[in-house]
Amino acid sequence: MIDKLKNYGIQGAEQFKTVTPVKKGWSADEKYKVVTNSGQKLLLRISSIKEKERKHKEFQYLSAMDRTIRASSPLAFGTCLNEERTYIIYTWVDVEDAEIALKNYSKEKQYKMGYKAGQSLRKINSIPMLDEYESWDKRYNRKIDSKLKMYESCEVALEDAHKFLEVIERYRPLIKNRPTVFMHGDFHVGNLVIDNEGTVGIIDFNRFDFGDPWDEFNRMIFTVDVSNYFASGMINGYFNDQVDKHFFELMALYTAVNQIGSLPWAVKFGKKEVATMQRLSKQIIE
Incomplete structure (x- = not known):
């Protein structure tokens, strides 16, 4: 494996001592845990060259991220395998998946950890924008129409x-004049981790996006499914205990759109994923 990566032409590969594939996640990227000759632990993600521009943008935004946020920091970006692939090397953080680790903490601690996660998300959404984008309402209205068509x-x-569908119709007008910011794009407990000191970290920025920061909460059901206390803390932490009066209406809209779109996505992965999405949708309604 090490010889293979060295032949790829990856920066610093001559210093790789051990390389272990990382299988977790839905991404098509090749992912590896790397330990260098000096003992430094790294995460290497290799992507299609078609992703080069997007991966470079990810590298730029994450390089500008507040260093108080517990997350893997990007160290190097480049192309490899004779310009056929692109890669990013990140710092590695020894952690446990939050959806597993949270169950080991008290309800009060879960809330506090969620609060910290919400504060970190707010900082992510505050990273300065490098580009201008079409207004959110125009882009998101197209997204709604597309998801409705796929669901039908x-x-x-x-x-x-x-x-x-009623929620979408009722709250759709609220997206007008919403801001556009840098977004994690897939923010929920499945992309959060916890270290041995109980600090929450954020992983997998590969689905980053630009849009209404409150759309980050469209997958809240995944977090609620693990810990109501963590989810509640996350919202209060994001808003510093001053939740905007329109937040829950927009969260309802974004959640409804996401659930309508989740079923066509789940069908591609089989009956198990379809059943999961149907269960979560029922849980949201209840």
């Missing part, structure tokens, strides 16, 4: 789907 063509259906 889907071979399976959500129970009480009409309730999600």
